[in-house]
Structure formats: C-alpha cells, structure tokens
Amino acid sequence: MNSTVTPTRAAIARSWLLVPARSSEELDRAAKSPADVVVLDLEDGVPPSGKAAARVVxxxxxxxRRGWLRINSRTSPSWRDDLESLHDLEGVEGVVLAKSESPDEVAATADALGGAVPLIALVESARGIARAAEIAASPHVVRLAFGRGDFRRDTGIADTPLALAHARSQLVIASRLADIAAPIDGPCLSTDPTRILADAAITAEMGMTGKLCLRPEQASITNDALSPTDDEVTWAEQVVARLGASGSGIENGSDLPALQRARNLLSLRAQLDSMW
Structure with a gap:
C-alpha cells in the first residue's frame, strides 16, 4: 500500500470528520463537506456486529476516493482484521490508531502496514497520557489526537476546560518534544454553533491545531476557529514590515519572538489557502 498524503497536509489539517463506514452514500456526503480530512470509522462508530460489513464499505x-481510516485498538480482536482490509488500497491517506497506550502498539501497527502509512495516535486513557511523549516520538506518528470521551470514562474527570487542561497540555508538550505537528483535540458533542465555536476556541487556547468532528456542519466552524484571523494576518504583516523579513529591524528582546510568530502565521495562512 502506498500513501501519497503530504506531511504538510496532515500537519495543518484543522477539521477531521469521523464518519462511520456504514454506507458509501454517507461517506460521499462527508467528502463534499468543508472538512479538511474525512476519517472513515471502523471503531466506536460501528457496533461489533457491523464491523465486517463496515470494512467492506x-x-x-x-x-x-481518498481518506483516513480509524481502526480498532491494538488490543482489540478487530485490529488485525482492520489492517488486513487495507491491503493494496491506494486511497488510504493515513491511519488513526484508537486507544493508543504505548509506542509498542504504534510500532506493531506501523509494521503491519509496511511502514508506508502515516499514523495518528489517538490517546484516550490515563496510561496513554502518561506515555504521550514516547508515543509521539514513535516513527510514522505524524500527530497525536485526544479522545476525551474515553479519557473521561477512564479517569472520571469532568468535561470542563480546567479538568481537561492537564491532559491536553501533556499532548501539546509531547508533540513539541517529538517535533511533530500540534495535536488534534476531541470532538464537540453539541449541534449548537455557539457551543461548537466556544469548544474550538478552547482547543486553540490549549495550543492544539486540529479537532475531531462528528458532524459535517461542525467542520466550517472548526476551520474558522483554528485558522489565522484577518486581524492576526494584518498584525503579522505589520510586524514583518517593521522588523524586516530577515530581522534587520530588531531593536529589543521581544522583537524576535514576535517576528517568528508573525512568520508562522503568514506561512500557515499561505499553506491553508493553497490546500483548501
């Protein structure tokens, strides 16, 4: 199996739409949505009795078509069947490994895929958070993702920004240490646009740059919330104009960090515009 997904595309994708692989019609609708990435779900979105049929779909x-695939965890009896269903498929851009808890699980998945497919490690437990740095450093892992529903079930932690801040920060720090893209946050369960926007704002505040989505209508709101705003772009352009692209106008210690942030914002804006 060959993957043609570019590292940049996976690294900057904002909205990751999870779609149970129940029917081609449902997947076609998802592909027409504003989501940056469509993730075909073979895991929690599909009951055990429907997994074989979902693999066929x-x-x-x-x-x-092209898309990512969320497969069952390494400890699940469905893991091997999920991997075997991917054999010789050119449309697989990458694989999301559910309930990732160790680098060994990631390595086993990468080996089974022939080492040619990018992986996102979906961390959903206290054990996974505790080993996030090791998981992020695993070869073939391009991003971490946060399964906050299962994490809350595992730990009993409340669904509030404060309660989840430590886990989110651990994923952000682990990603930075491994020099991979910032992590993907868990989904918002609401259909209210105001709540979707507020939830995505928390994602951005925590330093996460992607978000799982459960419904197509969440994608456009998420994309807007996780993209540089017009005001930020204007600020960045002014900073570069004042300090010079090479930093020739730097006058004090605060200028260099500001210039780097401005460069990053303008680069991200250009990359997003070129891809979506």
Missing amino acids: AREWLRH
Missing part, C-alpha cells in the same frame, strides 16, 4: 469506497 470502507474498502470499496477507498478504491475510488
């Missing part, structure tokens, strides 16, 4: 759809 996903395999057929990926013969003619």
Whole structure:
C-alpha cells in the first residue's frame, strides 16, 4: 500500500470528520463537506456486529476516493482484521490508531502496514497520557489526537476546560518534544454553533491545531476557529514590515519572538489557502 498524503497536509489539517463506514452514500456526503480530512470509522462508530460489513464499505469506497481510516485498538480482536482490509488500497491517506497506550502498539501497527502509512495516535486513557511523549516520538506518528470521551470514562474527570487542561497540555508538550505537528483535540458533542465555536476556541487556547468532528456542519466552524484571523494576518504583516523579513529591524528582546510568530502565521495562512 502506498500513501501519497503530504506531511504538510496532515500537519495543518484543522477539521477531521469521523464518519462511520456504514454506507458509501454517507461517506460521499462527508467528502463534499468543508472538512479538511474525512476519517472513515471502523471503531466506536460501528457496533461489533457491523464491523465486517463496515470494512467492506470502507474498502470499496477507498478504491475510488481518498481518506483516513480509524481502526480498532491494538488490543482489540478487530485490529488485525482492520489492517488486513487495507491491503493494496491506494486511497488510504493515513491511519488513526484508537486507544493508543504505548509506542509498542504504534510500532506493531506501523509494521503491519509496511511502514508506508502515516499514523495518528489517538490517546484516550490515563496510561496513554502518561506515555504521550514516547508515543509521539514513535516513527510514522505524524500527530497525536485526544479522545476525551474515553479519557473521561477512564479517569472520571469532568468535561470542563480546567479538568481537561492537564491532559491536553501533556499532548501539546509531547508533540513539541517529538517535533511533530500540534495535536488534534476531541470532538464537540453539541449541534449548537455557539457551543461548537466556544469548544474550538478552547482547543486553540490549549495550543492544539486540529479537532475531531462528528458532524459535517461542525467542520466550517472548526476551520474558522483554528485558522489565522484577518486581524492576526494584518498584525503579522505589520510586524514583518517593521522588523524586516530577515530581522534587520530588531531593536529589543521581544522583537524576535514576535517576528517568528508573525512568520508562522503568514506561512500557515499561505499553506491553508493553497490546500483548501
């Protein structure tokens, strides 16, 4: 299996739309949504009795389309079957490994895929958070993601920004240490646009640059919330104009960090505009 997904695209994608692989029609609708990435779900979005049929749907759809695939955890009896269903599929851009808890699980998945497919490690437990730095440093892992629903079930932690701040920060720090893109936050469960926007704002505040989505209508709100604003772009342009692209106008210790942030914002804006 060959993957043609570019590292940059996976690294800067904002909205990751999870879609249970129940029907090609549902997947087609998702592909037409504003989501940066469509993730065909073979895990929690599909009951055990429907997993075999979901693999057939996903395999057929990926013969003619492109997308990511969320597979069951390494400890699940469905893990091997999920991987075998990917054999010789050119449409697989990458794999999301559910309930990642160790670098060994990631390595086993990468090996089974022939080492040619980018992986996102979905961290959903206290054990996974505790080993986040090791998981992030694993070869083939391009990003971490936060499964906050299962994490809360595992730990009993409340669904509030304060209660979840430590876990989110651990993923952000682990990603930075491994020099991979910032992590993908868990989804908002609401259909209220105001709550979706507020939830995405928390994602951005925590230093996370992507977000799982459960409904197509969440994607555009998420994209806007996780993109540089017009005001930020204007500020960045003014900083570069004042300090010079090479930093020739730097006058004090605060200028260099500001210039680097401005460069990063303008680079991200250009990359997003070129891809979506």
